[in-house]
Amino acid sequence: MIIESKQNERVKQWKKLHKRKNRDADGYLLVEGWHLVEEVFHSNWSIKELIVKEATTLPKEYDDIKQFYVTDAVFRELSQTETNQGIIAVAEKPNYQVDAQTTQKVLCLDGIQDPGNLGTIMRSALAFQIDLIVLGTGTVDPFNDKVIRATQGAIFQVPFVQGDLTDWLTELKKNDIPIWATALDERAQPLPHVSARDQYAIIVGNEGSGVSKTVIDQADETLYIPIAEQSESLNVGVAASIVLYHFQQ
Amino acid sequence: MIIESKQNERVKQWKKLHKRKNRDADGYLLVEGWHLVEEVFHSNWSIKELIVKEATTLPKEYDDIKQFYVTDAVFRELSQTETNQGIIAVAEKPNYQVDAQTTQKVLCLDGIQDPGNLGTIMRSALAFQIDLIVLGTGTVDPFNDKVIRATQGAIFQVPFVQGDLTDWLTELKKNDIPIWATALDERAQPLPHVSARDQYAIIVGNEGSGVSKTVIDQADETLYIPIAEQSESLNVGVAASIVLYHFQQ
Incomplete structure (x- = not known):
């Protein structure tokens, strides 16, 4: 029929x-x-x-x-x-149970709005062996068809949760995971000077406004990718992926 | 009126x-x-x-x-x-005169088809101080409105030419620029093992098929970005940007 x-x-x-x-x-x-x-x-x-x-x-x-x-x-x-x-x-929809013991590498997204960017980021998160992606409030729905297409299927393999970033960062701190935000504040270190590590949470933010102030305040440290003076910024999917690549080495 | x-x-x-x-x-x-x-x-x-x-x-x-x-x-x-x-x-349309003496860092694109990917790549090329982008035959038109939007304006600042890659690679070789293709052939080196340098041409290829065989054959060396086994590949805009970031350090 x-x-x-x-x-x-x-x-x-x-x-x-x-x-x-x-x-x-x-x-x-x-x-x-x-x-x-x-x-x-x-x-x-x-x-x-x-x-x-x-x-x-x-x-x-x-x-x-x-x-x-x-x-x-x-x-x-x-x-x-x-x-x-x-x-x-x-x-x-999947319902991932997060095991704090085995969750060592976390990627936190603070208000990523473009479906293509979110898809690209999830694809890179799988490639660079992230244990968990936390999609903060204001981030586009990962179950959106454009996101799924942009992940090329990676979304089915990398665990993720949707929720309030502040709550998640508090949890991660309890487990002694060092938290890094991508930001250009006074303490920010250039990425090439940051040494690779086994445990981390990395926060990347909104396409226009970056990581929000309250979230940056929760981070232990901040970092930035050095770029040419005449360049305004990198695409956020690219920036997130470069940081993941660097931390993975 | x-x-x-x-x-x-x-x-x-x-x-x-x-x-x-x-x-x-x-x-x-x-x-x-x-x-x-x-x-x-x-x-x-x-x-x-x-x-x-x-x-x-x-x-x-x-x-x-x-x-x-x-x-x-x-x-x-x-x-x-x-x-x-x-x-x-x-x-x-701009008409860039290429000066072989000052063209030390070149990015070659072999059949990039997605406008968003090309835009992202041009944005990263500006950020990582590429002197020239060569858009090989089969690459999407950079004057396409979607490409321009995705560059966020970087297209107006980074010199580029459209043409046959084989011809351009021959020219670059004459100027002793080492040519690296992203490819998974036998001689391919993992990117983290490749040391940063001042002179290079990097070739990235089509979203589905990568850099074409004839172009790889013209490269002096090949490299790849190590990724998790269960991951099929990275987005090409991400891959190109990671290579540019790495070579810039």
Whole structure:
């Protein structure tokens, strides 16, 4: 049976997942395209069901997942890409239990707003073996389709939590994790002078305003990446990645 | 006088500049928004004229530039942003004369396709004091509005040329510039083991396929950024920036 109507109740429920408030309420999100669906399938995340465009052949490995076939028109209603590949997974939001003992390398995000930047940062966090990403209040929703695409699937492998940064930093301090904020205050050290380490929390901030004052005040130390005088700043995804690269050496 | 018709010849000419082939033929491009217009105004690039939405007040410093006021509807026709700021500069494409003697740090791009990635890379190239960017065939047009926005204005300050990479690499070799390609071939060295230097050309490649084989063959050496096993790769803008950061130290 193929779902043919955009008014179908199931279709309406799926479409609602385009919006953050409904993802928050329902606990599900959409993962679109062959590569990302395969990545989420092979991760620890759970897939509730697959939405498949008519005449699309699925690999055998997806046989145990509930499948709903829909017409091309219905699929286009649900797709969030310009040229769709005919497959969307309805995935369950993960719920990571944070173990303070094994959480040694933490990346904290203070109000990152661009989905592409957040995706790039999550991708780099996986590459540079971050144990946990803390997405502070004001950071774009990681379950946004643009974020997921920009992570190229890394989002399914790197643990993250959403919450209040102040609370998280207080917790990290209790576990003696040194906290570094990227900031240009008086005490700031140039990154090349900071030696690599095994334990750290690094805070990067909003594209326009950087890390907020109250958060900087909680940091043990601050650092900056030296750049040419005529350059205003680096892209925040780049800056975060350079710091992670440096700390990893 | 305010231009009120989308059929106005001048409006039609401006709108044509949304397309690469017309920018290539005319030698002009559009720069939109207050911040970018100010950046191009204070750079060595030339502004031919300003397109201004009716009821917008311009700063005195723009008095010497030809100004055309247009209605809100006409402006929206020309704007390439969702919420426009009412100002667009028609700028002349720069024509950089490359001086081999002072060109010591070169970044070569082999088929970068995403405008956001190219913009990020140009921004980092300015920050890490690259003397010249060579945009190889197959790389997205740098005069594309999305690229310009992603550079945040850095495009107006860092010299670049478009051309055949093979020809450029041959030229660089004549000047004894060591050429490094990012690649995972047998001879590749991990970036942290490569020592910083004053002279170099670095090649980064396409988002999906990396640097092409023929270009790698022209490189003196190759390098890679060590990443976690479960990570597929870094974003190319991030990878390029990390290499530039490392070489700058």
